[in-house]
Amino acid sequence: MxxxxxxxxxxxxxxxxxxxxxxxxxxxxxxxxxxxxxxxxxxxxxxxxxxxxxxxxxxxxxxxxxSQVGKPAETRSKQFTNEELRHYIKTGELRSTLSTTTGEDGGYTVIPQLDTEVMKRLTDDSVMRQICNVVRLPVGAKEYKKLVSAGGAVVEHGQEGVARNGTNAPKLNEVTIALNPIFAYPKTTQEILDFSSIDVLGWLTDEISESFTETEESDLTLGDGDKKSKGLLAYTRSTDGDKTRTFGQLQKMEVASADKITADNLIDLFYMLHSKYRKNAVWVMSSTIAAMLQKLKNKNGDFIWRDGLTADAPATLLGRPVHFLETLPASGANKPVLAFGDFKRGYFIVDHETGVRTRPDNITEPGFYKVHTDKYLGGGVVDSNAIKLIETLA
Missing domain, CATH: 1.10.287 (Helix Hairpins)
Known part of the structure; x- marks a missing residue:
């Protein structure tokens, strides 16, 4: 297949x-x-x-x-017991119901139960995973490729009985997003595994998810693309509009400093985004910037910020949801402090079919059991017209 x-x-x-x-x-x-x-x-x-x-x-x-790869039909819904997982960490022995991979980088185990829990936690905790498009590559694929139209197609009107000439084809650009491994190394003592009633799945999920969430959020925002994802802020920015800007560059609005952002700036940024993107657009900023913007009013004296109507509902700014991404800068020269756009179309996160892989280690640090855990991650801008930024000059 x-x-x-x-x-x-x-x-x-x-x-x-x-x-x-x-x-x-x-x-x-x-x-x-x-x-x-x-x-x-x-x-x-x-x-x-x-x-x-x-x-x-x-x-x-x-x-x-x-979700069925490597699992017999009768065990697809099986939940592995605490003792099975404890045995695996202490001995490294594989149960027949655990999916295994033995690639060139050594033998790893994929525990579907753990993979599901970690990926669910990542989705819940990672702002970028909530707002961006996430794709999953099959085994054998090391990078994600997508052709993006840069416009240029010409549509003409026809008339019955009149010959029709060919029209210009759209210009296509290829976007490539490479996968790179990220890893965590949770560890516990031999005594805790031997004598406590530790919830092994819960412990692994907490340790791995916290490490992966922090790494992913940083890479997907600030990563330079060298052995890691190319983060949103690593892309060249320009004040040029969509039709004149070089493909792959993000459009920015420049302001003197973060505390000088006005309601008019936000309204202008809102309408810099093409209408086809605005209907699904979101605001992204740190809590520090949000605290400043909550005080802004329009020319009628009305606050442009609206708190969520229910407990978990996001606040809105000019009618669009606000998400708090703490890896975005709050100040600094030539730093983007705020983003607005349709991230589902603008930025792709790439996972791999192999999922979250584990390999126990009770050798390198006597008295401790460590679980080397890794997964593949890729990220990059796909449609540079779909996201706009406000950048500070000081």
Missing amino acids: FKKLLELRQQKAAKVAEMRALLDNAEKEGKELTEEEKGKFDTLKELVQKMSEEIERYETVADEER
């Missing part, structure tokens, strides 16, 4: 590369596509569309089977 899916993706990428070559050659020579080239482009476009449909069918089946 996954081999076929990978082959289809590779074939699709090759066809898209041919389409790109046709457009690049025409652009380089300063001319439009010839009729022959237009015909070839349309043929490739049709093939890509068919491949996309076939890939979607395979992905649908893969999604349904994903």
Whole structure:
């Protein structure tokens, strides 16, 4: 299944590369596509569309089977006991019902129960996971690729009985998001495992989730892309508009300092975002910035900030939800202190099918049991028109 899916993706990428070559050659020579080239482009476009449909069918089946990989039907809903997990940490011995992976980096165990609990906690605790689009790559895939249209398609009006000329095809840009491992190393003493009634699953979930959440939030916001995700703030920023800005750059509004942000600035930023993104847009800022903005009023003297109507409902600013992301700066020269946009379309988080993997270690530190735990993580901007920032000059 996954081999076929990978082959289809590779074939699709090759066809898209041919389409790109046709457009690049025409652009380089300063001319439009010839009729022959237009015909070839349309043929490739049709093939890509068919491949996309076939890939979607395979992905649908893969999604349904994903949670079943490596588990016999009769044990798919089995909850592993505390004693089974305690035995695994102390001895490293694998039960037949635990999913195992023995890749080139050594033998790991994937405990579905732990993987589910950790990923649920990450989703609950991570602001970026709540607001961004999360995709999961199958086994064998090391990076996520997506073609993004940069516009340029021309639509013309036709008339019955009149020949129709070809129109310009849209310009496509490829976005690649690489996966990198992150890890945690929770440990406990031999005495606690031997004599206490410790909830092993709960202990592992708490320790791993806390470490992963902190690392993910930092990487997805501030990561430089070197052996880690490329965070939101690592992308080049420009004051140019969507139609003139270089693909991949984020648009910014510059203000003197964080305490100089006005209601008018926020209104202007709101409408800098194209209407197709505004309907699902959210505000993202640190608590420090939120404390400043809560005091802002419009020209009629009304507060533009609204607290949530129920206990867990988010506050709103100009009618859109507010999320508190503490890894965003609160001040500093050339620092983005606030973001507004449709993060589901703008920023993708990439997980891997292997999930949360564990490997016990009772050798390197006598008297302690440690559990080396890791997972793959990728992140990057996909649609740079979907997110706007306010950046301070001082």
